[in-house]
Amino acid sequence: MPGLSVCLIVKNEARHLDRCLTSVRGLADEIVVVDTGSTDATVDIARAHGARVCHFEWQDDFSLAKNFSIAQATGDWILSLDGDESISRRDHDAIRAAMHRDDTDAVLVAQRHYLPPDTVTVGWQAGSGGYEEGTPYAGFLDVDCRRLFRNRPWLRFRNRVHEELVSVDPAQPLRDTRGTWVIHHFGKLGHRDLLQGKAEGYLGIGCKKVAVHPEDPQAHYELGIQYAELNQPAAALACHQRALQLAPGFRDAWLRVAFCHFNLEQYGEALAALEVSARTLPDRVLEIAAAQGNAHRHLGDEGAAGRARPP
Numbered sequence: 001m002p003g004l005s006v007c008l009i010v011k012n013e014a015r016h017l018d019r020c021l022t023s024v025r026g027l028a029d030e031i032v033v034v035d036t037g038s039t040d041a042t043v044d045i046a047r048a049h050g051a052r053v054c055h056f057e058w059q060d061d062f063s064l065a066k067n068f069s070i071a072q073a074t075g076d077w078i079l080s081l082d083g084d085e086s087i088s089r090r091d092h093d094a095i096r097a098a099m100h101r102d103d104t105d106a107v108l109v110a111q112r113h114y115l116p117p118d119t120v121t122v123g124w125q126a127g128s129g130g131y132e133e134g135t136p137y138a139g140f141l142d143v144d145c146r147r148l149f150r151n152r153p154w155l156r157f158r159n160r161v162h163e164e165l166v167s168v169d170p171a172q173p174l175r176d177t178r179g180t181w182v183i184h185h186f187g188k189l190g191h192r193d194l195l196q197g198k199a200e201g202y203l204g205i206g207c208k209k210v211a212v213h214p215e216d217p218q219a220h221y222e223l224g225i226q227y228a229e230l231n232q233p234a235a236a237l238a239c240h241q242r243a244l245q246l247a248p249g250f251r252d253a254w255l256r257v258a259f260c261h262f263n264l265e266q267y268g269e270a271l272a273a274l275e276v277s278a279r280t281l282p283d284r285v286l287e288i289a290a291a292q293g294n295a296h297r298h299l300g301d302e303g304a305a306g307r308a309r310p311p
Contacts, residue, residue: 002099003029005075005151009065011058013083014040016186021049023086024079027095034069042083060205063157073151080147080157080165084187085111088131091181095148098179106149106165107179110142113188121228122256123287133184146176147183161205162222199229217247224256233263249280258291267295 006028010017021031031051035043036058046053056068070078077099081087087095098107112129115121117138124141128134146165149155154169167174187198206223213219224239237260240253258273271292278288293308 002077003075004077004079004095004099005030005032005070005073006079006081007032007034007066007069007073008046008081008083009034009036009056009062009069010038010042010046010083011036012038012040012042014038014042014045015190016084017042017045018049019186020081020083020086021046021051023089024081025049026089027087027092028079029075030073032069032072034065034072036065060208061160062205063159063163066157066163070151070156075151078149078151080149081183082185082187084185086133086184086186088133088181088184094179094181098148098177101177104175104177105152105155105167106146106174106176108144108146108176109148109179110182111145111147111185112182113141113143113185115139115141115188122252122259129182131182131184137189142182145183148179160209161202196230199226202226203230215246217243217250217253220246221250221253221256224253224260228256228260228263231263233260236260237264252277252281252284255281255284255288255291262291262295262298265298267298270295 004027006024008020010033024031031049032054033046033051034054034056036056043053052072054072056065058065066080070080079095098104112134114134114137115124119139121141124139126139128137129140134140149165154167154172155165155174156168157163158166165174203226206219206226210219210223220239220243224236224243227236227239237257240256240260243250243253244257254273255277258270258277261267261270261273274288274292274295277284281288289308293305296305296308
C-alpha cells in the first residue's frame with residue numbers, strides 16, 4: 001500500500017484544525033504541519049494529532065511555504081490541505097484507489113467553498129452538494145485544484161497566491177486525472193472582521209503578483225476575484241477587463257464582468273456582458289439566465305425577466 005503524507009501550512013487555525021486532522025485519521029500515514037507563526041493553540045492541536053510540526057518564516061508566498069511542507073514528506077503520495085479544510089470519511093477509499101493508478105501523477109478535484117447565505121458570486125450553487133459537511137450551509141462554490149499527487153521532486157507549487165501544482169521539469173509533463181471526491185473548505189465562513197483581514201492579506205499578495213507579471217491575464221483575473229470578495233466591484237471590473245484585453249474570452253471573465261456591472265447597478269452593461277457569456281459559456285446557461293432575469297427586473301421589465309430562461 002503506498003504511503004500517504006498529509007501536508008499543511010497553517011497560521012492561527014485553532015478554530016478549524018481539529019476538524020481537519022480528524023478527517024484524515026485512518027487515511028494519513030504521516031501528517032506534516034508547517035506553522036508560519038501561530039499565536040493560538042494551533043501547534044498544540046497539531047501535536048495532539050501526532051503531527052510532525054515544522055516552522056517556516058512567512059514570506060507572503062503560499063507556494064514557497066507549501067513547497068517547504070511537501071519537501072518534508074516521506075510518503076509515496078502527498079495530500080496538501082489547509083487547516084480550514086477537511087476530507088469526508090466516505091471519500092477515503094476513493095483517495096486510496098487513486099494512489100494505485102500507474103497512469104497519473106496528480107488528481108484534479110473540486111475544492112468546495114461553503115459560503116454565507118447572503119453570498120452572490122459567479123458559480124454559486126444552492127444546497128449541500130450531497131455531502132453531510134454541506135448540510136448546515138446555504139450553498140457552495142466549486143473550484144478545481146490538484147492537491148493529491150505523487151511525491152516527486154519535479155512536482156511543485158507555483159504562484160504567490162492561488163497557487164497551483166505544476167511540473168518544474170519539461171521532460172516530465174504532469175499527468176492528471178479527475179477525481180470524484182471533494183475537499184471541503186470552511187475558511188469563507190466565520191466572523192466578518194476575521195474574514196476581512198484574511199481577504200485583505202490575499203489582496204496584498206495578489207497585487208504583488210500582478211506587479212511581477214503585468215501581462216498575465218490569470219493574475220489580473222485572480223485579483224479581480226479578490227476585489228469582488230472585498231465588495232469593491234469597480235476595482236474588480238477593471239481587473240477582469242484587463243484580463244480580457246490580454247486574452248479575449250479568458251475563462252469566465254465576461255460573466256464576472258457582468259456581475260461587477262450588476263453590483264454597480266449598471267444593469268444595461270450587465271445584460272450586454274451576459275449576452276457575450278451566453279455565447280461563450282454554454283455550460284453556464286442556468287446561472288446566466290438567472291442573472292439576466294434579475295437584471296431585467298431591476299430595469300423594471302418583468303416581461304423580459306420572465307422570458308430569461310435557458311433554451
